[in-house]
Amino acid sequence: MTIVAKFEIPYLRFLDSEGKINKPLPHFAKNSRDLISLYRTMVLTRTFDAKAINLQRTGKLGTYPSSLGQEAISTAIGAAMQPNDVFCPAYREYAAQLQRGVTMAEILAYWSGDERGNQFAANPEDLPIYVPLATQCLHAAGIASAFKLRNQPRVVIVVCGDGATSRGDFYEAINLAGVWQLPIVFVVNNNQWAISVPRTAQTNAATLAQKAIAGGFAGEQVDGNDVIAVKYALDNAIAKARAGSGPSLIEAITYRLCDHTTADDAKRYWDPQTVEQAWQEEPIKRLRQYLIKNKHWDETQEAHLQVECNQQIEQAVTEYMNLPPAKLTDMFDYLYASLPAIYLEQRREVEI
């Protein structure tokens, strides 16, 4: 028998669940200031998530999907991107969005059912959250095509979940990115669950990373709870894409430590032991342990950080709660660049 091709999927982790280093740290991670900055973003995101759930429970917000347990992936993405790159998020990527200028008030407005939450006053080009899963992968490929056609040294980062990798759009985007050698990085947030369907029921493939192989480019797994590993993998993939050397896929392995959304009850399908185990692996604790052990962080700083996060979030909540209602005519006024005459009569029905 002749073997015509052979492939390997590497796995990357620097920081284990105890916060111990199991291989030499990459250059950026030797700078404690950068690590602290990643840590602060993760804590801010987790605190924001908790607040958003409280708002939902008290009737001040619509259905909300938390990113609990998955903060490292999105935090690393936001830190690895340049401002003029384009981010195409899945719906649990608050950490990256916040770093890219999307405001908490906008995120809350979105989940309250207000399109103005997608207006991103400080970020003109990133995509809003896409509800039909994996469809953002193709738009990301289109944006990357535009960068390539215009010879711009810009990169697209697109995120989808493990469930979304079963969709045709994911495969079609992988295929196009490979054959057109697009400046794009696919990040799969493998949190083990698509609502109630586990990763094992999505695909018989041993890894999700290997789906890149069919597109003719490299895929790798990283410990998605190790922010250093995710950031390192992203730095390399982004540099490669920016240099014109094509796409990459990073499968970041993590665990959804929360319900799918506030409308879900994960107890119906979760195995409590597995979840308890997953809590031991969560990303914030391990980085805190590492920082404390190496004297980059202490309890006083931790307490200060909590106060700062709470203040920032409270301010955003106030801004969100004070957002005046949108005009009803907005439903017509953003439909076309200028509303065709035939719809004016319907528009008049909602004019006040």
Next chain:
Amino acid sequence: MSEITLVEAVNQALAYEMQADDNVVLLGEDIAKNGGVFRSTVGLLERFGPQRVLDTPLAESMIAGVSIGMAMQGLKPVAEFQFMGFMYAGMEHIISHASRIRNRTRGRLTCPLVFRTPYGAGIHAPEHHSESTEALFAHIPGLRVVIPSSPVRAYGLLLAAIRDPDPVIFLEPTRIYRLVKQTVPDNGQALPLDKCFVLREGSDITLVTWGNMVYETLKAAGQLAEQNIQAEVIDVATIKPLDMQTILASVEKTGRCVIIHEAARTCGVGAEIAAQLAERCLLCLMAPVKRVTGYDTIVPYAKMEKHYLPTAEKIIKAVEDVLSYEG
């Protein structure tokens, strides 16, 4: 100046706008080296290069999605779906994204693109190559649906579609791709979107149609004139948004209306036009509005398709019924 066909007019418009605007890029299956299966993009790869005339892998959802991504970056993609029957794989992107990007982001991101596709029956093609499902698109808020029916209108309307800041579904009637030739000055002059074209004036009855059926309708109008019946023929051209003003003005004048389309009758665009006539000018009607359409069946394969399509004879029969209506 030589005369050209509708498909050549499409090519001429694409070339004009690619020359005028660097943001215009073409993508689709077999459009580059092969020039498209109907040759509508022939010569454009040679003229504008592989950066702007892109043969894509074979995946229609991908063609739709990638075009939207490009458009959000300010390119003006003109994507070709090889046949309307293959466009359905891209529907999620058309319905859930292209039509909504502007609204979803409250104007921050927009989607200036054109999705072109050959459509309609009558060319003896295999299944899925004869679809006339324009009403699917006409139902979707945020889209424009434009159907040219002559070389002159193909040129002018395609230019307008590419220049339009919102997504346009541009349906090219295959049966008349090479049916007639016209002189089409390559002057970059667009024709207005959202406007009907009155192709023939008349005072006895209004015939409203579009696409492939324009020629059957004109043929019927010609024969009716021999019987001294003056039919006004309206090519709707943009079926979404509808220019009801022009249609209403005509029906107010004639008091009678027959709507002709090759698509299946139920929930076809003809139903919307008839409903609006009932809402807005019932009392000016001297007879019920009648529709001459394809049947509510699957478009038959090639051997039977001519029995499915409306013909001049069927149109004339409907006109006679309407004219002889006595309440």
